[in-house]
Amino acid sequence: MKEIIQRLKQQFTISNVNQQRVDLTFLSVKKEQAVSLISYLRDFEKFSHLVFLTAVDRVEDIQFQLTYMLHNYNTHQDLGIRVLIDREKAEMASIHHLWKQAGTYQRELKEMFGIDFPGSPRVDESFILEGWDNIPPMRRDFDTKKYSEETYFPRPGRESHDPESYMKSKLYPEGDA
């Protein structure tokens, strides 16, 4: 793994290399270099499998963190590539030309986070939120409970509790034990 990182460092500006397990490493790369890095990994380092592509909403930093998880079948190594992109203008280069299935992940990210991948096939079609007209629901500034209460006719009489205190009171009704 180290050799790979070494080789990568010669060509790309990578940072935050973090080997979490023997077979799992994360690294960060700049948005501009991400696609070429991934292509390099796929074509020269035999990371032929895109395990997933997902996003984390770092609303505090006004950033999205994309994670491309790649897998090498020869060495059984996983490599996660983290890319930070601007939250206000959430846009990232598509990698559907590398893996056809990446298009699906990107469609989902567009639907749930509003991250655009220009050029990705059918990226504007929704999977499940047909005709959604609010902010994308996976963004952390979207209040799902409020939305649900406003939209879906909550049945009156439903109570909700803090699970910890509720279970405590149920299991130990007489107080601390």
Added chain:
Amino acid sequence: MVNPLSIFIIALGTGFLMSLIDRLHRSVTMLVFYAALTGMVVITGQWLVAIMQGSEAAVIYTAGFQVPFSINLRLGFEEAIFTFLANLVGLLSAMYLFSRFKESNAGAMVLFLMMVMGINGMIMTRDMFNLFVFMEITSIATYALIGIDRNTKSLSAGFKYIIAGGLASSLFLIGTIYLYRLTGTLNIDTMIATKEMIAGNAGYIALFLVLAAIVIELKPFPANGWALDVYQAVNSGVVAVVATASSAAMFFVIYKLLPLLNISMLDLLAGIGIVTFVFSNLLGLKQQNAKRLLGYSSIAQMGLVLTALTILYKGTCGILPINLLIIIVGGLFLNHFLAKAGLFWLTGLFKDQETGKWSAIRQNPLLMFVFGSFIFALIGLPPFPGFWAKWELVLFLAKSGQHIWIWAILLGSFLEAIYLLRWLLTVVKCDIEQVAEVNFQKILPPVLFIIGLFNAGFLMMIHYYSFNPILFAPILMPALFFAVDWLPAKLKGIATILVIGAFSYHVIPQLEGIYPIFAILFLGGGLIQLIATLQAGGKRTGFYPFVVMMFLALGILLKSETTIQFFYAWELMTVSSFLLILRGRQAERHSLLYILFSLAGAYFILVGFAYTFAATGSLTILSLNGITAYVSVIYISLLIGFLIKTGALGMHIWLPGSYAESEDDVSPMISSILSKAGIFGIMLVSGLLGKTLIGKVEVSSLLGWLGAATALIGTLMAIFQEDIKKLLAYSSMGQVGYMVLSVAMLSHLGWVSAIYLSFNHLFFKALLFIAIAGVVSRTGTRTMYEMGGLIKKMPFSFISVLIAIIALSGVPPLSGFGSKWLLYTAGIERGWYLQTAVAFFASTIVFLYCYRLIHAIFLGQPKPKFKNIKEASLWYLVPEYLLIMAIMAISMFPNLILKPLIAAVSVYFPTTVDWNGYTVVSSLGYWNGNAVMYVTMGVFALPLIILILTQRKPQAVKQFNIVFAAERPDRPETTHVAYNFFAPYQKALGFMARPLATRFWTAVSEWTQSLAALFRQIYTGNGQTYALHIILYVVVLYFISGGH
């Protein structure tokens, strides 16, 4: 009476004078020139008339001495015809060249005059040396005239001509010298009288050399490359003379010398002729240049005439029967002469001689008519002389047992037909690229010749038919319709209906047995379908004449008592239907296939009839009954001929395209009526020749299997079609297969079912085709999956199609079940169990395409494209509902049709069915169509009433209100299931519907073309090679002829 010698005097005199006169003014020269030519025509014409009225042949002795001291000329009947025609061509060609002569110097006119005079001389002279002189005069004049266009090509062509001419002349001269040495005379008559002196090797060589020279001048294959270059390069006006008159003169020389020849030489000549005929026509296949194509055709035709003459001469041992001579040789010759000269003249109208670029001719209806008539004349279709000549020739050959010749001649004719028709088609169908230079003097000659051709044809017809108006009707009626072709189409349509109605009224009562039934089928069915043609607006030029011709020909087909009448009607029917199919927008290739297969079929019929004549010496059709000789040849030839018309398996590849691509209101006639002509023919012959055996197998059982296979494969092909008319076409093929099967049973029930099937097929297929024509006229597409859901827009058409498919598929209670019941009962009764099973299998497959047809068009999802579509025009609906009424009538009361059928057929076979009220009882089962109808009505009405009474009113919903797996359909186009509807069937049984026959025929065609290309390589265009060809040819000929 003017002395024939004056021809030469006029020609020579004016020839000498002309250069003097020319100093005065060109117009004077031309006046003299045309006057001289006219004079020659008049003189020979006058002699021709005189001799035909009985005066003696003129024999002229020059210088007043008797032979051998003088040269004598003869102007008898034959000479008069030949010189008259030659002079006529000369005059007309001169007129044709009017503008050319006006510009060139007087020498051209002198040369032209010399050429014509030389031709006259060659025909008239009876002296060998004099003949040589005239040949040289002609050759030199021709050579000089070839250069009239003054381009490299014509100059080089002229050079090749002079080489060939020189070779031929020297051979001729040497031969003549030998002959003179042997006989001591140059006079041909004296030579004939002292024929025995021309003996031994010397005699043989002498004759051989003379003959070889003349043969070379007749341009035999393969030593004829030079001639083709001449035909191609030379001015049209000149080549018209060279190709017709000069060749005619040469041919006449051979005719003169015939008595000198022995049998082996006659054989040789006939062989040369036939080889030239077949191979020239083969090479013609690859030809794209119109003049060269005509060149091939000319050479071929002369070969045929030569063959015909020598065979006739040999077959009758020198005593030529004048009738046969006139009809066969005269007919063939005249046909070729007039048509070829005319066509060569027509070539002059175009700069570019590419056959594909001739389309401009169709802008001028007159020229188109002339052109088409010439082509049909050359192919040998009635009423042109070639038709009668070919008929007599084949009859003669069959009678004298010369079998191979028949096939060779027919093969050659067929090849010729291919390229001529292809030419015709490109003219009709290609885009117009160049402009025809039409002026009066260029059009008059061909027009005159076409009139001549028609007249000659009519004369021959009168000879055969002694002017029977009914038999002339299929030619005269269309002519009448052509004359009024400027009238609106509706008017002509009504006139057509009236004419055919009157004709039926006249003809049907005269017929007996199964004939009136077929007459009702052809003419009655035709009358109903003609109503549909009234939908067309405008003028529809060139449609009704052929419709009239087709139906009248069908009528006289039934009425004909002799084989020649039958064949005549058959050919007329073929050609008229071809012209109707040709009208379709994309019909080019398909109509060509149709006419070629039909022609081949017609040739088989011709062969069959010829052998009938050979076997019985009689021309009546009934003479087929009980003949002993040639039975299997006759039976099989006739069967093949008729089977091609029905589109039996293997010979069906013309069928789908022709049915599908012809105009929408023509398709029903072709499919539902014309194919029955084949059934009628099969019935006719198998009724008379029935139990013929080949080896130990009955022909009829082979026929039965062929019918069953046709039914199966036709039906299978039908279910895989996306084009609705193709589907119907293949369906017709399958249905006709049943008819062939049941005819072949040669039993009472079999024939009854065949005719019943024919009627039923007439009704439902005409109904289907007309209804589909209505639909197609509205939707503008024939592809089924593009339609859909039209039931709501075109309910009446839907009902038509529904009734038709019920009748087609044989579901009770409609008439289709009757046909199935009869067919199976007949098959089992006859002991043809497996065939019946195949037919049953096929008839279940019928359901597949029936459903596909109605579902894809009328059911399923309507398309937005056809949102505002209207019901089909009333002109379509009226015949449809007449046909529905007919179907309903015979379904409700099968007796209406079955009783007459059973009675008519019981003339031929003992009946095996019985009647019990409305019930037909066969030896196996019974069927009461009437009761079935009532029961069906009952079981249908009862639930309907119950449903209407008990059900609460259902909500009428629209096309997308379907349960679509909880989704909604996206678009009608993607929701309508119609494309490749029977995909699983394709997987399971698609291998049976592979286009094997198409592949076979394509291979045949490709191999023929390659063969032609291979042979064509000998024509290098090099004069030396051509000279070598000639020499080699003579040498080879010598060895072949068993030279000593």
Added chain:
Amino acid sequence: MADILRTALYLFISVFVILNYGLLLNGLVRKIVARAHGRVGPPIWQPWLDILKTYAKRSAISHGVMFFLGPIFRLAGGLGTYLFIPAIYGSVMFANLSFSGDLLLVMYFIFFGQLGMALGAGEGGHPNSAIAVGRGLSQMTSFELPFALSVIALAIQYHSLSITEIVAAQQGGILNWTIFTNPLATFAGLFALLGMNMHSPFDIVLAPQEVPIGPPTEMQSSFLGILQTNRAIFLSAKLVLFMNLYLGGATNIFAMMLKTFMLYMLSVVVGVSFPRFRTEQSIRFFLGVPTLLGLAAVIIFML
């Protein structure tokens, strides 16, 4: 007039009996299959309830005239088929209208209903309907071939296509039945029966999980009720036909019930034992062994 009334009464009784017999057969078989599964199964009168319920639907939709008439065509086909078959040999009441035509008529009248239903389903506009009709027709062509061969063999054997005469020829002992006198033809015919009954493995038309449920996808309420009625009548009609052809017919109603039940059990047993064919497999199957059997049956007579 009295004649007609009597005939009408006989026909009514005959149809009534066969309808209820068909429903009973249906219920019985459901029960038997359930027992074979180790279930209790629906009550034996479940078919009557189902049919009643469907007729009792309060609303209905129609896609057009042909859609409306489709089920009626279907029922007319079933009724007609039954009425052209003499159900019980020697019985006037159950001779039905067999004087109208012979075996060929019956064979073709079977198509009447199928064609009509296919048209009705077609106008429904549902893609599954059209696909299933295509499948059904394709399969139909292939099982009709062995059946036709079998019928031809019978026609040769008995010199008749009249069903009454065929039954008459089989009277007088169990060994006179076609199944014993002409086993080849019988087995070819029985294979065809399996296809006609469209139980698994030949249930490619209704084919749950593939084209659920094929042609009647859009049919509901009374339309479906009519189809259910027809299913009972048509099923019995087919069984009666085959019983007449191969099992010596029946001289009384109980013999008829017994024999047709046995015939139907054949379909049921095969049905629960084999998974479904694909369409082209089914076509190839019928054109294989069954057709060869039929051919053999015919060729034996030709030798």
Added chain:
Amino acid sequence: MTKETKHNPSILENNGLPEFERDYFCDARPEQSRPLAKYIEKFLNWARANSLWLLGFGTGCGAVELRPLMTARYDMYRYGIAPRPTPRQSSVFIIGGYASVKTTKRIIRSYEQMQQPKFVIALGSCPINGGMYWDSYNTINRIDHYIPVDVYIAGCMPRPESIIAGFDLLKKLIKEGQAEGANKYIENLDWYKANQKKIIKDWNMPDYNW
């Protein structure tokens, strides 16, 4: 066209469809169906109750609990219950658990395509009050705001025994003539439609799916 239809109460507007698609769908407003005379209706209700055809549409996780019903252990057939693959022929619609907005759209469509009388059984807590998805942005809380429900079976998930009990209850309701959800739906069609349209933003279907 649209103006006229506003005045015609028996025609639905089908506003959700583009102009060219309105031709494809029926726009009639459904009418309530009246029961027949008392005893006949009672008899027919008995038949209906004993011949319940389920719509084979597993809308949520509860659909897994329906499978055991068909097995020999529970054998729903003995109660006259049988699955049916098309809504046209079914009479009982089982909402098998949570319903996302997307599924709800399909549920409504299928429900409307069923012929009257038709019955709905809602399975599990989710259709009742949202269950564990009560605050989800994409899962409805109460199915009875969108289609009428005859029987609720609580649980997460209810076992087959409870489902059979639910069917028993439904049968009882039918026999008593109380299972008139379809008529209720038609009567309050505008209310239901307003609720449906509130959550289904891309209403690309007619107002009533015939």
